[in-house]
Amino acid sequence: MSESEQKMNKSEGGNSSILNNAFLRDLSGRVSRLLPAKELRADARAKIEQTMKQALRELDILTMEDFKIQTETLTKAQERVEELEVQVKDLEGRLETLEAGKSKSKKA
Numbered sequence: 001m002s003e004s005e006q007k008m009n010k011s012e013g014g015n016s017s018i019l020n021n022a023f024l025r026d027l028s029g030r031v032s033r034l035l036p037a038k039e040l041r042a043d044a045r046a047k048i049e050q051t052m053k054q055a056l057r058e059l060d061i062l063t064m065e066d067f068k069i070q071t072e073t074l075t076k077a078q079e080r081v082e083e084l085e086v087q088v089k090d091l092e093g094r095l096e097t098l099e100a101g102k103s104k105s106k107k108a
Contacts, residue, residue: 003039021063 028049053063062070 021065024049024056024063028052 028045031044031048056063
């Protein structure tokens, strides 16, 4: 379990709100095996998995795949913020230099 997953698990009071897609596939497979005909199993399995995913979304429970995507997006956003902070500091430095140059030319 990654550090961010552990933090989320701790923040949820020890109850993980992230489900692995493999769990959903396994559960839907088990339920579909209860059906008699193989033709019904594949269709039922897909529908069961889709229904479970929809129900979990309504409960605000993330699949591991969704969690990873959100983590990657957040990491990219944090990197961009850091880049912009560097640019702002550079621009502030340039502005101070320009303002200092104007002050000297006014005094002269």
